[in-house]
Amino acid sequence: MNPFENFCTQLNNVKKYFPEKDHTYIEILKYPQRVVEVCLPLRMDDKTIKIYTGYRVQHSDIRGPTKGGIRFHPRVNLDEVKALAAWMTMKTAVMNLPFGGAKGGIAVNPAELSEGELERLSRRYATAIAPVIGPEKDIPAPDVYTNPKIMAWMTDTYSMMQGRTIHGVFTGKPMEFGGSHGRLEATARGLFLCIIHACERLGVSINNTKAAIQGYGNAGAYSHKFLQEAGSCVIAVSDSKGAIMDEKGLDVQKVLDHKTKSQKRSVIGFPGSKTITNEQLLELNVDILVPAALENVVTSKNAKGIRASIVAEAANGPCTPEADDILHKKNIAIIPDILANAGGVTVSYFEWVQNRNGDHWSEEYVNEKLASWMKAAFDMVWKMKEENKIDMRTAAGIVAIKRLVKSYEFRGIWP
DSSP: OOHHHHHHHHHHHHHTTSOGGGHHHHHHTTSOSEEEEEEEEEEOTTSOEEEEEEEEEEEEOTTSSEEEEEEEETTOOHHHHHHHHHHHHHHHHHTTOSOEEEEEEEEOOGGGSOHHHHHHHHHHHHHHHGGGOBTTTEEEEEOTTOOHHHHHHHHHHHHHHHTSOOGGGOOSOOGGGTOOTTOTTHHHHHHHHHHHHHHHHHTOOGGGOEEEEEOOSHHHHHHHHHHHHTTOEEEEEEETTEEEEOTTOOOHHHHHHHHHHSTTOSSTTOTTOEEEOHHHHHTSSOSEEEEOSOSSOBOTTTGGGOOOSEEEOOSSSOBOHHHHHHHHHTTOEEEOHHHHTTHHHHHHHHHHHHHHHTOOOOHHHHHHHHHHHHHHHHHHHHHHHHHHTOOHHHHHHHHHHHHHHHHHHHHOOOO
């Protein structure tokens, strides 16, 4: 399943809601503005040299500098990065941020690298893409298997090349190096706020719900935390090595402590839990399902088995278009990725603004602003959904494309 083809299918599903004069602008969105592929020779600790491939795709800057994360994962490929960049364009438009969409990545398993090898690869990548990034051009951020430390290495590398410290070129940095309060948990916080808003409109009490979370990285773990604090019973979580389940509920801090201390660095083997597969987790009898790993996990093959009332997409592109159709027919509410996980890029925008202004906001202020932006975006998408009697993914797509089309109309096509 090609994720970029999935994105194009989603565009086609939205296109029919626009007049003919707008169709050409929508067609432009099927083509990334710039695709960069870089060769990354890396000297290993044993003095041998391995060669890795990296990518940076800038999908559209029609609304402003491009913005998007960098992921380190063995499955990274060009079509995946193109799709993720395109979804970022839609995401920033849904949130009404003055950004376009981009994404980057390296096809590597970072768990196989030493700390020194990881740093050298990160700095090599930052050097390779330096000509096409910058605070007013393209601002990368963390994604799957990257973190604030890696963003600090990359920021330092870019700054050394420019001869001065430039905080605003990367976001998701450590607090001590131009980072922002609230950034680490922002994706999950935004997702949680969307779940709360959806529950209110569907007449569901959050503290009477059961939830399952597929993927236990930053977004998955913090989603567990916020749901648990709100009274939802999280009965299953998973990571790349498998899934665990306990009908009585899993305590987030105890699961995290186990994962940190276990030899496999996995949730597997958590005391008192039952081991299940990631596939079984998706089909559990829960109210809220949070896919928080990678794309294409809910497909036409397993969508019929999904029993959750709400699917909140913490990951990008976890549901294929075919799965969408099945879930909609089952009246399952999907909070789409371009809305549900937009808290991360929104607080990245806040970090960029702080860096540009030499400012530093309190955690309370950041969280208040995030809550305000998420509510405005959710309300806009929900209103579009209700007025047109459509699903939330289509509604979010309409909101985003309306703003993108307006930008094309105002700016024009030059020369």
